[in-house]
Amino acid sequence: MEDMEQAYRQHARTVYKFLLAQCRDEHLAEELTQETFYQAVRSADRFDGSCKVSVWLCQIAKHLWYQHLRKQKRKSPVSTEDLPEVPGPSAEEGLLEREGRMDLLRLVHELPEPAREVVYLRAFGGLSFREIGDVVGRTETWARVTFYRCKEKLRNGGVYDEE
Numbered sequence: 644m645e646d647m648e649q650a651y652r653q654h655a656r657t658v659y660k661f662l663l664a665q666c667r668d669e670h671l672a673e674e675l676t677q678e679t680f681y682q683a684v685r686s687a688d689r690f691d692g693s694c695k696v697s698v699w700l701c702q703i704a705k706h707l708w709y710q711h712l713r714k715q716k717r718k719s720p721v722s723t724e725d726l727p728e729v730p731g732p733s734a735e736e737g738l739l740e741r742e743g744r745m746d747l748l749r750l751v752h753e754l755p756e757p758a759r760e761v762v763y764l765r766a767f768g769g770l771s772f773r774e775i776g777d778v779v780g781r782t783e784t785w786a787r788v789t790f791y792r793c794k795e796k797l798r799n800g801g802v803y804d805e806e
Contacts, residue, residue, distance in 0.1 A: 647680070647683065647684050647687065650680075650683070650696055650700070651680055653696075653697075654696060654697045654700050655676060655680070657697050657700075657701070657770065657774045657777065657778065658676050658679050658680075658697075658700050658701060658704050659672055659673065659676045660764070660768045660769055660770045660774065661701045661704055661705075661764065661768060661770065661778055662675045662676055662679075662704050662708060663767070663768050663769070664763050664764045664767045664768025664769075664770065665705070665708045665763075665768075666708060666711075667767060671711070675704060675707050675708060675711065676704070678707050679700055679703045679704040679707055680700075682703050682707065683699075683700055683703055686703075694780065695777055695780075697774075697777045697778065698777060698778060698780055701778045747797065750796075750797050751763070751766075751793075751797065754793055754796070757779050757781075757789075758789050758792070758793050759793075760779060761775055761779065761786055761789045761790050761793065762790065762793050762794075762797075764778060764779075765786075765790050772784075772786040772787040772790070773786075775790075
């Protein structure tokens, strides 16, 4: 296992972007990134080198994200009265925007894995195709082609073809 400080310098950005794609919250992504490296230090002796360090770290990050989600489910939901009122678009504009976004998210959700994860990591996480390839254990070219095919499917409403 490479030196943890070096691993942090090389992979912290990838782990952060991966987590940001999952949670869409910058502060939570930062917190979980730090926890990921803490857990990696604690379990460094169990890293067997069978995968890339970035993949191993993202696996730890994904586990921490799921753990966070389970904890959140146990907490009571926040009351809408506690939320600040934010001025926004008119009711009609807001409805149309939400419906369009929801339709797109439904289509993305219908994509098969790992294509769906590629779209999430690229569109919501801002990862490069090289970083996506590292995370999912594929090549940069595979990530690029998969994202392009998904984008075409979403644009045309056609059938996703993995080949």
